[in-house]
Every structure is written in C-alpha cells, then in structure tokens.
Amino acid sequence: MHEYSLVQAMFDQIGDAMRTHGAVSVRRVRVRIGTLAGVEPALFQTAYDVFRVRTACESAPLDLVAVAASDELVLDQLELEVP
Amino acid sequence: MCVACGCGDPNIVSVDVHERILAGNDRVARHNREHFHDHNVVAVNLMGSPGAGKTAILEATARALGRKSHLGVLAGDLATDNDANRVRAAGIIAESITTGSACHLDADMVHKGLHRLPWRTLDYLFIENVGNLVCPAIYDLGQDANVVALSVTEGEDKPLKYPTMFHKADLVLVTKTDLLRHLDVSLDRIVENLSIVMPRPAMLAISATTGAGIDQWVRWLEGIGRLRSAACAASGHAGAVL
Numbered sequence: 001m002h003e004y005s006l007v008q009a010m011f012d013q014i015g016d017a018m019r020t021h022g023a024v025s026v027r028r029v030r031v032r033i034g035t036l037a038g039v040e041p042a043l044f045q046t047a048y049d050v051f052r053v054r055t056a057c058e059s060a061p062l063d064l065v066a067v068a069a070s071d072e073l074v075l076d077q078l079e080l081e082v083p
Numbered sequence: 084m085c086v087a088c089g090c091g092d093p094n095i096v097s098v099d100v101h102e103r104i105l106a107g108n109d110r111v112a113r114h115n116r117e118h119f120h121d122h123n124v125v126a127v128n129l130m131g132s133p134g135a136g137k138t139a140i141l142e143a144t145a146r147a148l149g150r151k152s153h154l155g156v157l158a159g160d161l162a163t164d165n166d167a168n169r170v171r172a173a174g175i176i177a178e179s180i181t182t183g184s185a186c187h188l189d190a191d192m193v194h195k196g197l198h199r200l201p202w203r204t205l206d207y208l209f210i211e212n213v214g215n216l217v218c219p220a221i222y223d224l225g226q227d228a229n230v231v232a233l234s235v236t237e238g239e240d241k242p243l244k245y246p247t248m249f250h251k252a253d254l255v256l257v258t259k260t261d262l263l264r265h266l267d268v269s270l271d272r273i274v275e276n277l278s279i280v281m282p283r284p285a286m287l288a289i290s291a292t293t294g295a296g297i298d299q300w301v302r303w304l305e306g307i308g309r310l311r312s313a314a315c316a317a318s319g320h321a322g323a324v325l
Contacts, residue, residue, distance in 0.1 A: 002221070005185070009107055012107065013100065013104065021098060036250060037247075038247035038248075073221070074103055074104065076100060077101075078100055082094055083094070
C-alpha cells in the first residue's frame with residue numbers, strides 16, 4: 001500500500017506548483033504510470049480520493065495515463081485556478 | 084487561459100510539471116549515495132518476502148566475510164528489534180529502522196538510520212528492507228546494488244507474479260536450497276522464470292544452513308567492492324556501481 005505515501009509526495013509537489021503560480025485551487029491532475037512502476041492505478045486513485053477531501057484538489061479529477069513497458073511515475077500536468 | 088479543454092477560462096492555467104513523484108525520495112537517495120561514495124562504503128539493498136531468509140543471509144555473510152571486512156546492517160521491520168539483535172549476535176554492528184505501518188524503507192528512513200550507526204568505517208552496509216515483494220522495489224535508498232532473496236519454499240512462479248521486484252534486482256539469491264529435497268519445486272524452473280523477468284539475469288543458489296553458495300555470494304560482494312573502489316578512485320560524482 002505504498003500508493004498512499006506516493007500520493008502524499010504528489011500533494012507536496014502540487015503544493016509547490018500552486019505556490020509558484022499563486023493558484024487558489026486545482027482543477028485537474030494528470031499522472032503518467034508505467035506498467036512496470038510497481039504502482040496499482042486503482043489503488044493510486046483510491047489514495048488520491050482519500051487525500052483530496054477538503055484540499056485544493058477536492059474537485060480536481062485525476063487522469064491516470066498508462067505507459068506501456070515503462071517504470072515511470074510522473075506528475076505530468078496540472079490545471080490550476082488562479083485569481 | 085485554459086487551452087487544455089478548450090473552455091478558454093482565463094483563470095485556469097495549464098502547468099507542465101513533468102516531475103517524478105518520487106523526486107523528493109530520489110534527492111535524499113542521491114545524498115545517501117554521496118555519503119557512501121565519499122567513505123568508500125558498498126551499500127546493498129537486501130529485499131525479499133517475509134521469511135525469505137534475509138537475516139540468515141546476513142548471519143552467513145558475517146561468518147564468511149566478517150573477519151576480513153567491516154560489515155554493518157540497517158534492519159527495517161514494522162516492529163521489533165529481532166533482526167538487528169540476530170545480526171549483532173553474529174558480530175555485525177546493526178540498528179533497526181522500525182517503520183510502524185510502512186511497508187517499505189525510503190531514503191529518508193535510511194538517512195536517519197545512518198545517524199544512529201557508525202557506518203563510515205564500514206566496507207559493506209546491508210540495508211535489510213521490510214519483508215515485501217512489492218513496495219520496496221520502487222524506492223531508491225542510495226544503494227549500489229539491489230539483491231533479492233527468494234526462498235525455494237516460496238515456489239517457482241514468484242518471479243512471474245512479482246515482476247517489478249525481480250526486474251529491479253541486480254542479483255537474486257535463491258535461498259534455503261537445503262530444503263529442495265523435501266519439496267516438489269524445481270530449481271531449474273525458478274532460474275528459468277527469473278531469466279524471463281530480469282533484464283540481466285544474475286542468480287546464486289545458496290543455503291545459509293549448509294553454507295552452500297556462500298563463497299560465491301561473498302565473491303560477488305567483493306566484486307561490487309572493487310567496482311566501488313574504482314568509482315571512488317575516479318573521483319567522479321556518486322553513482323550506483325551497477
């Protein structure tokens with residue numbers, strides 16, 4: 001169940017990106033998951049749904065893009081709401 | 084302006100992050116690796132299922148290598164100091180990393196563990212990971228080599244069922260071979276399955292009980308040690324030797 005610690009690390013990255021851009025909320029999160037990443041997409045989604053409650057990501061859907069024959073796990077793109 | 088969905092909302096910006104989610108762990112792992120490199124310590128990340136024989140491997144390694152090399156262990160477990168106590172009894176300095184509910188070690192846990200272990204004078208540091216064939220594989224700890232223990236009692240198909248772990252292994256130690264005569268398990272089939280999932284298949288059949296294969300394991304470790312020394316002599320930036 002390391003997906004929870006991975007999502008926690010991702011929220012730190014999202015927080016950094018929000019501060020950099022002066023964002024007030026997140027509208028969408030896109031993550032690339034390689035099939036050899038050792039990460040189960042469904043569990044990652046579940047962990048994200050647990051973490052995002054009452055955060056800036058509360059209404060941001062998570063798009064998981066599967067990447068064949070790769071071990072990458074990358075926070076690829078964010079859509080941020082700025083004032 | 085939002086161009087991603089075409090809504091044109093001026094308050095939505097698309098930000099390309101393109102950063103590994105484990106980038107924070109990777110930074111601490113690089114830091115650990117630099118420490119090991121600076122002090123010419125070979126660091127081995129020893130992984131495997133609970134009960135695969137990781138601690139027994141370390142005890143056998145202490146018997147075979149402990150007199151001529153300085154060995155140390157950071158032993159990760161959810162609870163208890165049992166493993167650290169066992170390897171201490173075998174003559175190796177050791178500290179526990181008690182993870183609570185965490186199913187793996189990460190680079191920061193190892194870094195904090197180093198603060199409690201006099202590791203700078205070691206020749207080899209073994210990081211005995213939490214018993215688990217899934218999660219530990221994806222966390223870089225700063226090690227030079229990933230070694231996975233797979234006991235013959237776990238069956239022939241584990242490499243196929245847990246491919247990520249074996250894909251990341253630089254060496255697989257097939258353990259408890261003294262039990263083969265009691266089991267309906269083929270060592271050849273285990274080797275065959277490892278060869279399917281390992282990019283560069285490397286494996287040794289060992290028994291910590293009889294000592295079979297332990298000499299080859301020690302020679303493998305010493306080979307890593309020579310690569311590490313060469314890497315230090317080249318005084319380049321720290322990188323895993325394998």
